[in-house]
Amino acid sequence: MKTSLAGTPHGVQLLHDPLRNKGTAFTEVERDALGLRGLLPPHVHSQDEQMARFLASLRGIADPLEKFVALCSLHDRNEALFFRVVCDNVDEIMPLIYTPTVGLACQRYGHIFQRPRGMFIGVNDRGRIADILRNWPLKAGIIVVTDGERILGLGDQGANGMGIPVGKLSLYTACAGVNPALCLPVTLDMGTNNETLLNDPYYVGLRRHRVTGPAYDELIDEFITAAREVFPDVIIQFEDFANHNAFRLLERYRNRICTFNDDIQGTASVAVAGVLSALRVKGTKLADEKFLFLGAGEAATGIADLLVAAMVAQGVDAAEARQHCWLVDSKGLVVKSREGLAAQKLPYAHEHAQVADFLSALKALQPTAIIGVAAVGGTFTPEVLRAMADGNQRPIVFALSNPTSKAECTAEQAYQGTDGRALFACGSPFLPVQYGGKTLVPRQGNNCYIFPGVGLGAIACGATRITDEMFLAAAHTLASQVTAADLDQGSLFPPLANIREVSARIAVAVAEVAYQRGLAAKPRSDDLRAQVQAHVFDPHYPAYA
Ligand code: NAD
Numbered sequence: 001m002k003t004s005l006a007g008t009p010h011g012v013q014l015l016h017d018p019l020r021n022k023g024t025a026f027t028e029v030e031r032d033a034l035g036l037r038g039l040l041p042p043h044v045h046s047q048d049e050q051m052a053r054f055l056a057s058l059r060g061i062a063d064p065l066e067k068f069v070a071l072c073s074l075h076d077r078n079e080a081l082f083f084r085v086v087c088d089n090v091d092e093i094m095p096l097i098y099t100p101t102v103g104l105a106c107q108r109y110g111h112i113f114q115r116p117r118g119m120f121i122g123v124n125d126r127g128r129i130a131d132i133l134r135n136w137p138l139k140a141g142i143i144v145v146t147d148g149e150r151i152l153g154l155g156d157q158g159a160n161g162m163g164i165p166v167g168k169l170s171l172y173t174a175c176a177g178v179n180p181a182l183c184l185p186v187t188l189d190m191g192t193n194n195e196t197l198l199n200d201p202y203y204v205g206l207r208r209h210r211v212t213g214p215a216y217d218e219l220i221d222e223f224i225t226a227a228r229e230v231f232p233d234v235i236i237q238f239e240d241f242a243n244h245n246a247f248r249l250l251e252r253y254r255n256r257i258c259t260f261n262d263d264i265q266g267t268a269s270v271a272v273a274g275v276l277s278a279l280r281v282k283g284t285k286l287a288d289e290k291f292l293f294l295g296a297g298e299a300a301t302g303i304a305d306l307l308v309a310a311m312v313a314q315g316v317d318a319a320e321a322r323q324h325c326w327l328v329d330s331k332g333l334v335v336k337s338r339e340g341l342a343a344q345k346l347p348y349a350h351e352h353a354q355v356a357d358f359l360s361a362l363k364a365l366q367p368t369a370i371i372g373v374a375a376v377g378g379t380f381t382p383e384v385l386r387a388m389a390d391g392n393q394r395p396i397v398f399a400l401s402n403p404t405s406k407a408e409c410t411a412e413q414a415y416q417g418t419d420g421r422a423l424f425a426c427g428s429p430f431l432p433v434q435y436g437g438k439t440l441v442p443r444q445g446n447n448c449y450i451f452p453g454v455g456l457g458a459i460a461c462g463a464t465r466i467t468d469e470m471f472l473a474a475a476h477t478l479a480s481q482v483t484a485a486d487l488d489q490g491s492l493f494p495p496l497a498n499i500r501e502v503s504a505r506i507a508v509a510v511a512e513v514a515y516q517r518g519l520a521a522k523p524r525s526d527d528l529r530a531q532v533q534a535h536v537f538d539p540h541y542p543a544y545a
Contacts, residue, residue, distance in 0.1 A: 008544060011035035018079045019181055022541050025050055030544050047541050051084050064101045069112050071097055076115050079180050083539035086174040091496055100403050102167045103152045109160035110202035117166050118185030120159060123211045123219060130226035140231040141182030142455050144168045147190050149242040153375050153406055158192025159205025164240050176452030176503035177536035188223060190216060228257060235458050237262055246298050247344050260466040264302035266447040269471040271303040272310055274445050276479035277492035278396045278423040286311045292367035294358050295374030296329035301344040309468050322347050326365055332356045362387050369396035372408030380409035385417025400427035400445055411442035425492045440490035450474050453506025460532040461511035462521030473509040478502060507532040
C-alpha cells in the first residue's frame with residue numbers, strides 16, 4: 001500500500017510519531033524524501049526482521065512484568081511493529097499485554113511508569129472535561145473508560161487501573177484490526193480507598209479517598225456529555241467499574257448513547273457461545289437445560305440475561321425462560337423470600353425454600369449446567385462434580401473465575417471428577433488433559449473473542465446503540481466458528497489463532513443487526529463484509545510515496 005506524504009511529519013518528528021514510525025525499516029527512498037538521512041543506522045531492515053529481533057530480545061527476558069515493559073515501549077515507539085508482533089504471536093503475547101500480566105502491571109503501574117498513554121481525568125476537573133478531551137490529538141472512535149475501582153479481581157487500583165483500558169484497546173486492534181488511531185483509553189480518577197497506594201510515593205493518582213454519591217454521578221455525566229460533544233460518533237465501553245456502579249451506569253446510558261459494559265455483556269456473549277457449542281454436542285436446546293450459577297454479580301446476571309434473551313428468540317416465554325436460570329451468591333440460593341436483593345438478581349429470585357450452600361442447591365435443583373463466576377477458588381469440589389456426573393450424561397461445567405487461583409476447578413479436576421464427560425470451559429487458560437486415552441483440549445471463554453468484533457462492527461456501520469441482540473448475534477457467530485473437530489477434542493471455542501476471522505464475522509453480524517433495527521448511521525453497502533474489511537487496520541508498513 002502507498003500512502004501520500006501529505007501531512008506526514010519529517011525527520012526526528014516522524015521517528016517520534018508511533019503511528020507512522022517504521023524505525024530501521026524506512027527505505028532508502030523514504031530516508032531521502034522524509035529528511036531521515038543520517039538519523040538512522042545505514043542498514044534497512046524489513047518489518048519481518050525487526051519483528052524477529054524484537055521477539056528474540058523479548059524471549060530472552062524471564063520476568064513477565066519486564067516483558068510487559070518491553071512491549072509497552074515498543075507500543076510507544078512503533079505501533080505497526082507492536083501490532084505485527086501481537087497479531088502474529090497472539091497466543092504468546094496476549095497473556096503479556098492483558099490478563100494475567102496486566103493485573104500485576106496495574107499494581108506496579110507507578111513504579112514501572114515511563115510515558116503516559118491515554119487520558120487521565122480527575123475529580124478536580126469538573127467543569128472543564130470537554131476542554132481536556134480536546135487536548136487529545138486524534139478523533140477518537142472508541143473510548144474504553146474505567147474508574148479503577150474493581151480492576152480484574154484485584155479491587156481498587158485507583159488511577160493505576162489505566163493498564164486495563166490501554167490493554168483492552170490493544171486487543172481491539174490485535175484481535176479485530178480496529179485502527180489504533182481511533183482508540184482512546186481513559187481513566188477517571190475518582191480517588192482511591194486503597195491505603196497502600198495512597199501511601200506509595202510513586203502512585204500516579206490523586207491523593208484522596210474516592211468520591212461517591214451525586215459528585216460521582218455528576219462527573220460521569222459530564223464526562224459522557226463531553227465525550228459525545230468532542231467525538232460525536234464515539235463508542236464508550238465501561239470497564240472494571242465496581243458492581244454497585246456497573247449495572248446502574250449501564251442502565252442509565254445504554255438507551256441514550258452508543259455504549260456497553262464488557263464485564264456484563266461481553267462476558268455474557270462469550271459464555272452463551274460456549275453453551276451453544278455444548279448443546280451441539282448434547283443435541284439439546286437451551287430450554288432443555290437448567291443453569292445453576294455460583295455467583296450473582298456482573299458476569300452471572302449478564303450471562304443469565306443473555307441466556308433468557310436467547311431462549312426468547314427461540315420462542316420461549318420470558319418468564320418461563322427465567323425459570324431455567326438459578327443463582328447462588330455468598331448468602332446462598334437466591335430465592336423470592338430473601339430480602340434486600342440487588343435489582344439485577346430479582347428476575348432470578350424464584351419460589352423455593354432457602355438453601356444455604358452451592359452443593360445443597362445443586363442437589364435440590366439438579367441442574368444440567370453449572371457456571372462458576374464467584375471468584376472463589378476450588379468451589380467445584382469433587383462432590384459437586386460427582387453430583388453433576390451422576391445427574392447428567394454430559395454435564396456442562398464452566399469454571400470462569402479469574403485468575404487461575406480463583407478458578408472453581410481446573411480442567412483436569414473437571415474431567416477426572418466427571419469420568420471425562422464434562423463439557424468444560426474456563427476463564428483462565430489450562431493445558432490439554434489426557435483422559436481415557438484421549439487428549440482433551442479445554443479452551444478459555446475469553447471476552448476477546450467478542451468485544452473487538454462488536455467494536456469493529458459498530459464502527460463499520462456507525463452504530464448508534466449497542467444492544468443485547470447484537471451480543472446474541474455475536475454469540476451465535478462465535479459458536480458457528482467451532483468445528484466438529486474442535487468439539488471432538490472437548491473445545492467449545494475456536495482456536496485463538498483464528499481470532500481475526502472470528503472478529504470479522506462478528507463485526508458483520510453486529511452491523512447486520514444494526515441495519516435491521518435502524519441503528520446504523522452509515523449507508524449500507526451491498527457487501528457488508530467488504531464494508532467491515534475497509535475499516536481493518538493492517539499492521540504491515542505502508543510505503544510512503
Ligand atoms: P462480581 O463481583 O460482580 O460478582 C461476584 C459474585 O460472586 C457476587 O454476586 C458475590 O455475591 C458472589 N460470591 C462471592 N463469594 C461467594 C461465595 N463464597 N459463594 C457464592 N457466591 C459468592 O464479579 P464478576 O464481574 O461477576 O466476576 C466474577 C468472576 O468471573 C471473576 O473471577 C472474573 O474474573 C470472572 N469473569 C470471567 C470472565 C470470562 O471468563 N470470560 C468474564 C468476566 C468475569
